[in-house]
Amino acid sequence: MTIQSEHSVRRWYSRRNAGRAFVLGLVATTATATMGTAAGATPSHGGSQDLGPNVTVFDPSTPVSEIQAKLDATYAKQVDNEMGTARYAYYFKPGTYGTADQPLQFKVGYYTEIAGLGANPGDVVINGKVEVYNRCLENGGTSNCLALVNFWRTLSNLSINVNGKGQDGCRGSANFWAVSQAVSLRRLNVTGGNLSLMDYCTAGPQYASGGFIADSKAGTIVNGSQQQWLTRNSEVGSWSNGVWNQVFSGVVGAPDDSAFPNPPYTTIAQTPVSREKPYLFVDAKGKYQVRVPSAQKNTSGVSWANGETAGRTIPLSDFYVAKPGDSIAKINLALLAGKHLLLTPGVYDVARSIEVRWPNQVVLGIGHATLTAVNGATPLDVAGVPGVIVAGVTIDAGLKESKVLLRVGKEHGWNLSDPKNPTTLSDVYFRVGGPHIGKTDTALEVNSDNVLIDHTWVWRGDHGVEGFTGGVNGDNQRWVTNTGRYGAVINGDNVTATGLFVEHFQKYNTVWNGERGTTILYQNELPYDPPTQADWMNGTVEGYAGYKINNKVKTHNLYGAGVYVFNQNNPTIHTENGFEAPNTPGVKLHHIMTVNLSAGVIDHVVNGVGNAADTSMIGVPIYLADYPTP
Secondary structure, eight states: OOOOOHHHHHHHHHHHHHHHHHHHHHHHHHHHHHHHHHTTOSOOTTSOOOOOTTEEEEOTTSOHHHHHHHHHHHHHHHTTOTTOOOOEEEEEOSEEEOOSSSOEEEEOOTTEEEEEOSSSGGGEEEEEEEEBOOEEOSTTSSSSEESTTOOSEEEEEEEEEEOOTTSOTTGGGEEEBOOOSSEEEEEEEEESSEEESSOTTSSSOOOBOOOEEESOEEEEEEOTTBSOEEEESOEEEEEEOOSSOEEEESOBTOOOOTTTTSSOEEEESSEEEEOOOOEEEEOTTSOEEEEEEOOEEEEOSOTTTTSSOSEEEEEGGGEEEEOTTOOHHHHHHHHHTTOEEEEOSSEEEESSOEEEOSTTOEEEEEEEEEEEEOTTOOSEEEOSOTTOEEEEEEEEOBSSOEEEEEEESOSSSOOOOOTTSOEEEEEEEEEESSSSOOEEEEEEEEOSSSEEEEEEEEEEOSSSSSOOOOHHHHHHHHHHHSEEEEEEEEOSSSOEEEEEEEEOOSSOSEEEOSSSEEEEEEEEEOOSOOSSGGGGEETTEESOOSEEEOTTOOOEEEEEEEEEEEOTTOTTOEEEEEEEOOOSTTEEEEEEEEEEEEESEEEEEETTBSOOBOGGGBTOOEEEEEESOO
């Protein structure tokens, strides 16, 4: 339910404030005792905020060699630690790091966040390179080197003056960021050299399957072998290449898309709804603050072009700063008392929901903080109120089936919302399997109106360390043990998704039931592992579409979307349609495609329209410029 009048707002807030005052009075003593140290109000002896043992804060006075050694050691631990539990965050206080003669050059591994602590990206300058290379998967050699599993890492809020001194000719030619899903670049200013989203210096196929850039500036961007990519509210000098869907929304310098699908560009002049991700910074007095950008409509370019990003600043003392092992009851007590929540790096076992109940509360994870469901819990439950922000959090299914992993708003009931202040999910990632067996009915359920989903990867694991034997028998076991029926279910109206990646669920990957929804860049792989066609039937229909718009929906917009098939467990399996949508003028699918990755068949792109993506067309997309045809 959208807020309809000032009277209803005042009445609701009056009730809220009365309840909140009661809670504050009831728990004041306990909350003070709990939060005095847990909220990190006391800085460490070095004068830095206590953000836990897995957070390192660098100062410009620190020797480059010392910083280099620390980052290199972490990368050595994390380069192959795809399913591990270690989590790290490295922050740089305002200043310059590295010089022309002694650049700071380092690589970023799994579950590692690199960020500046300035108010603007220009406050932290790295003379050097911050990179991700292809990962070589066979015995540490140089065969089978690719970026298809370079997941879960973050780079934000700083400037990189690209300096390849000391590297060979190829490595020195660009700052390489060869990544796939669940990786974000935000608030960056890249100068002095190219930014390459593929690693063309490593032998091997060099495939990559990303990705996301927002609120950033760069000169030449080499896209190369990236299958799909969303660039939102940024500035680019030039963009080269593109495999399948390359989407630009609110990007100054975006390429023209009039020749679609050659090249496969989709360009939207202004982003209809956006909000940049909250970020930590250190103010002039050395105090830690969290900047919470405000929501914007119909914008282009970076948010910091004319100074500070529009929004509000919250002192870190207003946050409960949680560490792995903290009681969920204490976390909920702090949230109920009006605190915000900062999740420091690590894995949190959640046997009862973390409950976000007040408007405008912020839940910010750093260093890829991970919530794991225990005993079928819903790890994060957000009330149907305006302005809540959840950012930088990964949510894992557990061994016992959860009904849902993240719920926004009541499934049946009264939800408040505000189109000017949408509840926002930024860099929120989901896993069903991978590090361990996982089970859920639905990963993400959005019941509230006016919600913004800004970059998510909702993943039912197609590989991992669950103890399966591999091959057909292993995949058969995964199908019945590592279970997730629905990826994203959107019931609310006026929901916008910018960068929606959903993969491998056993029924519909995405179901959109709400009115006036918008998705900008959708990427989906159907499940690899149905054992038989009978296991992959939707009643009498062969299979489930990768993106389903409810037949009753009157208005919906989808821009730049792809559904991929790779039925490696049984290559004879068919899926009738990549997309299902009501054939009505208000529902518009723009620049959509299906593609065969080497096994199985998608018979049509949408509603019986479009040629088959079969094994005679491996790697060759089947495009439709528009549906319905204008």
